Amino acid sequence: MTWFIATFIAALLIFMDYYLYAFLNAVVSASHTKIEQLGSSSAAISVEGKGVVANFVRAMIADNRTVEVDNSMTNAHCLMPPQRPNFQHIFTWIALPLFASLMLQVIFAFVVKRVIINHFMPFMFPIRDRVRIIYLYNKILFLRLKHRQEARARIRFVVDKWKINEETDEG
DSSP states (O other): OHHHHHHHHHHHHHHHHHHHHHHHHHHHHHOOOEEEEEEEEEEOOOOOOOSHHHHHHHHHTOSOEEEEEEEEEESTTTOOOOOOOOHHHHIIIIIHHHHHHHHHHHIIIIIHHHHIIIIIHHHHOHHHHHHHHHHHHHHHHHHHHHHHHHHHHHHHHHHHHHHHHHHHHHO
């Protein structure tokens, strides 16, 4: 029973791994974006005045500038493609050990038990083996006797039924 539970959980994890890969692959392929920015901006500021503050502001914005923007940005460097599940590793590290554990469970549960009971136990406990053989022999004799009694009872029943049918036919 535990082998079936372990197999079910392993299959569920493999399925979820593949489903997660398919989901992430769809997200990555659908979320490529490219942003392009084109434009220019010019600023012409003239400061009028002869005070200290006017001179200071004139010094800060000494030249009139024109800013031109031509940028292109993508998110490709952020989107790493997911790795596909490696089915060779899954077979090697999950399926093969599960199959081996099933085979070992079968071997240890049935074959080894039968070999020990039928081949080693008679040598270790010879008296018990003799008692077991006598018990089985007596059981077979009892079953034969019971079968013979049932067969005789059936024959008696058929004969009695046949006699009753003859008496009713004559009378």
